[in-house]
Amino acid sequence: MSEITKVALDAMGGDHAPHEIVKGAVNALREESSIHVFLVGREEEIQKELSAFDYDKSRIEIVNATEVIETAEPPVNAIRKKKDSSIVIGMKMVKDGQADAFVSAGSSGAILVGGQVIVGRIKGVERPPLAPLIPTEKGVSLLVDCGANVDARPSHLVQFAKMGSIYMEHILGVKNPTVGIVNIGAEEEKGNALVKETFPLLKEEKSINFIGSVEAREIPHGHSDVIVCEAFAGNIILKLFEGVGMTLINQIKKGMMNSLRTKIGALLVKPALKETLKTFDTAEHGGAPLLGLNGLVVKTHGSSKAKEIRNTLVQCVTFKNQRINEKIRESIQSD
């Protein structure tokens, strides 16, 4: 039996907090026996939500935090001033070893800043990237960095590739994962200054399976297991993935409600359509870890519901059991 993974969960973060967050925690306990959850946030509110569920009381604890960091707050300031916020308290628990991981659907900015300032980087890691799994025709790809470090340097991207490869190999079980760099053409001489400088470095890097440039068009087809890019580009990729998918689905649904004929057709195809949409639902794949920290910090969508929280909590167990951070430490420090 594996040891217990202790997760500090931000009960106050996201559009559906605390209800969906608490529900996700309860569901995670049911699915994964080796997890212990600290619900961090306003005790009374959390207690009220919890009282609606039947759960193993020895495996969920409430950690009181009276403040909440709002998404609109300037993150550096918020982390510094709101010492009693769920994000600061939860991250300190990771820093102090009381928790293995911190999970939050709250302010991205505060999570990124707090991850670096409170939890801290693994020695040798220059920039911790945010690395979500994105759905593809073949399964999933890991997108590093999707938003943590704008205007990154080539050496950062090389580390993203190494950390991403470890994640895909040991969390997703992909043997010798392929790595591609986002580019605007397939040839080595294409790209902006950053990509042109990074390309030869990735080519030389023996610990990864670099397969060259990936054009954005190829990403949804599952071009490579790890997709490396600077955060501005990565954020565009992630958000557009969600935006185009959602828009297209809405349009298709609307189109199907056009006439009696299409309405009948829609009824018949609905289950199949639902199945397809599920494959393209980012919530199925849990939150995005911030790689390279002394502990695990995971950001889930602001719109997270119980399912995404549950999936993310279960992911934390694999992260700990596979000793991802030790592998990252070895890989980065071997340079």
Add this chain to the structure above:
Amino acid sequence: MSEITKVALDAMGGDHAPHEIVKGAVNALREESSIHVFLVGREEEIQKELSAFDYDKSRIEIVNATEVIETAEPPVNAIRKKKDSSIVIGMKMVKDGQADAFVSAGSSGAILVGGQVIVGRIKGVERPPLAPLIPTEKGVSLLVDCGANVDARPSHLVQFAKMGSIYMEHILGVKNPTVGIVNIGAEEEKGNALVKETFPLLKEEKSINFIGSVEAREIPHGHSDVIVCEAFAGNIILKLFEGVGMTLINQIKKGMMNSLRTKIGALLVKPALKETLKTFDTAEHGGAPLLGLNGLVVKTHGSSKAKEIRNTLVQCVTFKNQRINEKIRESIQSD
């Protein structure tokens, strides 16, 4: 009646040349009476294709060009060496005033280089951006720049916004078109160095209707009429738009072929689905103009078929009649 628009059309460019290109030209004549087409390329091949059609022989001329620039060729070299290529010959016709516009589905690199080197920039224009229309829930948005100038500077982006606004107002008929800058957050202080520097410049620019940052997720919803970004980001947006759309549609189609029930449903919804897909088909909206040149150069998809060629040719007529280049000249030189 408007005057005649003369278009030099690269008969050798793209995956389906010369057949679909020639067919597109013939169809454009039928739709638009004030157009005259020069088919530039290998005379014999073009003649053979043309002979299959019934058309007004006084409105299509063949201009012989014996060489073809392949997509894989380094563009600068190709433009310099292949003096008798369809791209070089066609662009020279624009330069010399024999044609108002040049349209090609061939090598993007060669078209971008040739546009600058042969056709030349309007005085005052720093970088000519490639500006395709992309489909949205509300209609279309103009994406400038989608791939011409990687690592652009703030002043370039301001010019993109001005030229894009003129295009949307006078080609698409959008009154006082809104302009957004692609960013990774809605607030002014978000973004990479380029966006942070460009944002206040756009805000100050009185000739445009700047409405702030646009997150990638909002683009398919039709956030703004003109979407300004650096070419690396723009290329990702364009390609991912196409990639995610295509993948999702393939998955949905596959899902619908799962069982007899879904197959019957698919038959019933097919026309509605087709209509929806048509809205999201970039070919419906013609090619991407390279804005700010002394003449018009339009790049169409490498996979262009007759429909896209026809739509693009018709677009050239509006471009000329609306005197877009004169308006760009006035706007840029008024600074």
